[in-house]
Amino acid sequence: MRQLNSQKLRVASFAISIDGYGAGPNQSLENPLGINGTELHKWFFPTQTFQKEHGDGEGTTGIDNDFAKKGFENIGAWILGRNMFAPSRGPWQDDNWKGWWGDNPPYHTPVFVLTNYKRIPIVMEGGTTFYFVTEGIQAALESAFDAAEGKDVRVGGGVNVIRQYLKEKLIDEMHLVISPTLLGSGENLFANIDLRSLGYLCTEQVRSDNATHLKIEKSN
Amino acid sequence: MRQLNSQKLRVASFAISIDGYGAGPNQSLENPLGINGTELHKWFFPTQTFQKEHGDGEGTTGIDNDFAKKGFENIGAWILGRNMFAPSRGPWQDDNWKGWWGDNPPYHTPVFVLTNYKRIPIVMEGGTTFYFVTEGIQAALESAFDAAEGKDVRVGGGVNVIRQYLKEKLIDEMHLVISPTLLGSGENLFANIDLRSLGYLCTEQVRSDNATHLKIEKSN
Numbered sequence: 001m002r003q004l005n006s007q008k009l010r011v012a013s014f015a016i017s018i019d020g021y022g023a024g025p026n027q028s029l030e031n032p033l034g035i036n037g038t039e040l041h042k043w044f045f046p047t048q049t050f051q052k053e054h055g056d057g058e059g060t061t062g063i064d065n066d067f068a069k070k071g072f073e074n075i076g077a078w079i080l081g082r083n084m085f086a087p088s089r090g091p092w093q094d095d096n097w098k099g100w101w102g103d104n105p106p107y108h109t110p111v112f113v114l115t116n117y118k119r120i121p122i123v124m125e126g127g128t129t130f131y132f133v134t135e136g137i138q139a140a141l142e143s144a145f146d147a148a149e150g151k152d153v154r155v156g157g158g159v160n161v162i163r164q165y166l167k168e169k170l171i172d173e174m175h176l177v178i179s180p181t182l183l184g185s186g187e188n189l190f191a192n193i194d195l196r197s198l199g200y201l202c203t204e205q206v207r208s209d210n211a212t213h214l215k216i217e218k219s220n
Numbered sequence: 221m222r223q224l225n226s227q228k229l230r231v232a233s234f235a236i237s238i239d240g241y242g243a244g245p246n247q248s249l250e251n252p253l254g255i256n257g258t259e260l261h262k263w264f265f266p267t268q269t270f271q272k273e274h275g276d277g278e279g280t281t282g283i284d285n286d287f288a289k290k291g292f293e294n295i296g297a298w299i300l301g302r303n304m305f306a307p308s309r310g311p312w313q314d315d316n317w318k319g320w321w322g323d324n325p326p327y328h329t330p331v332f333v334l335t336n337y338k339r340i341p342i343v344m345e346g347g348t349t350f351y352f353v354t355e356g357i358q359a360a361l362e363s364a365f366d367a368a369e370g371k372d373v374r375v376g377g378g379v380n381v382i383r384q385y386l387k388e389k390l391i392d393e394m395h396l397v398i399s400p401t402l403l404g405s406g407e408n409l410f411a412n413i414d415l416r417s418l419g420y421l422c423t424e425q426v427r428s429d430n431a432t433h434l435k436i437e438k439s440n
Contacts, residue, residue, distance in 0.1 A: 182415045
């Protein structure tokens with residue numbers, strides 16, 4: 001792994017429900033976050049950080065925005081699961097699909113998309129290029145650290161991808177947000193992962209009116 | 221069920237970890253809350269409500285204490301699982317065991333202990349009497365509502381007992397406390413229970429410096 005000492009693999013602004021779900025069930029084109037999944041992100045949508053990219057440029061400041069903003073700082077590359085990039089499964093059928101985000105996605109860095117199916121890179125506006133990695137999470141991480149040129153790498157999700165990196169103790173720092181909702185089913189971040197035994201600790205807790213922000217760090 | 225309209229079955233001050241565990245693994249005489257289980261209750265121990273029963277009578281006031289105090293208000297009877305009452309398993313071997321709490325337990329009401337093994341009631345100081353119920357959760361609840369004489373019934377735990385009542389949609393109101401720790405393993409409150417489909421909603425969220433307090437209510 002060509003991770004420089006100063007480089008971290010980070011998860012940020014990752015919202016879960018009270019019962020531990022990071023996405024609702026039945027993800028689809030209509031419900032990219034799964035059924036009721038938008039309830040996880042009510043803390044995020046009003047923030048200035050979100051509104052600058054996707055809204056009218058205004059938006060709230062304060063605790064929620066501070067965390068949202070910090071999640072984009074010093075990030076040199078992203079890693080996403082296939083399902084974060086596209087609603088489709090299996091071989092790529094539609095080369096016109098370039099993600100959910102329009103011509104200028106909110107990443108502005110190289111983005112490594114984990115998939116089982118090869119596809120040529122897509123150069124977008126604003127500095128985002130999507131690379132498709134078929135050699136697994138270690139290969140994606142190595143490419144991302146290289147591409148980040150000394151900066152950190154952020155894993156955007158989904159739950160399944162974050163779980164894979166956690167199980168290998170590759171994530172250095174995780175900012176979780178507990179939103180006050182019960183999803184009941186979907187993709188659970190914690191099921192059958194013993195984060196404590198893996199060496200993860202909660203090192204910070206900050207509460208806003210909308211959510212509970214937690215910092216999880218690897219102790220070794 | 222002889223539940224009066226005004227009577228509720230409540231869970232209160234029930235603390236869980238970020239990853240959903242309401243007790244650590246390997247409960248024993250030395251670790252009644254399971255390994256690292258005391259970390260769940262750091263918000264509770266300093267409160268005036270706890271200190272009045274178990275400490276020097278002083279203690280903190282504020283959000284945490286307000287919730288802790290409310291959990292004891294209008295309670296006419298308690299239900300506990302066998303493991304909340306004793307570290308032993310199987311047939312009762314030691315009739316001298318009268319719970320963890322000394323001669324004057326903090327309940328001050330009838331307490332119905334769910335067990336598979338009959339035992340005669342134990343009258344304690346301060347109004348607490350332990351009754352041992354071998355006919356299951358419905359029978360215990362009926363007896364508790366009767367004994368509560370119009371007041372509410374509180375399920376003290378453990379996780380397994382609360383889960384049984386949740387699955388039957390018998391719990392009306394649940395005050396959960398998320399403590400900022402990862403237990404990694406133990407007894408998970410949410411695993412394989414779809415609280416949303418059962419009709420439960422998060423209706424209130426209040427955050428203190430130590431924990432996140434959530435109110436969960438049955439919507440129907």
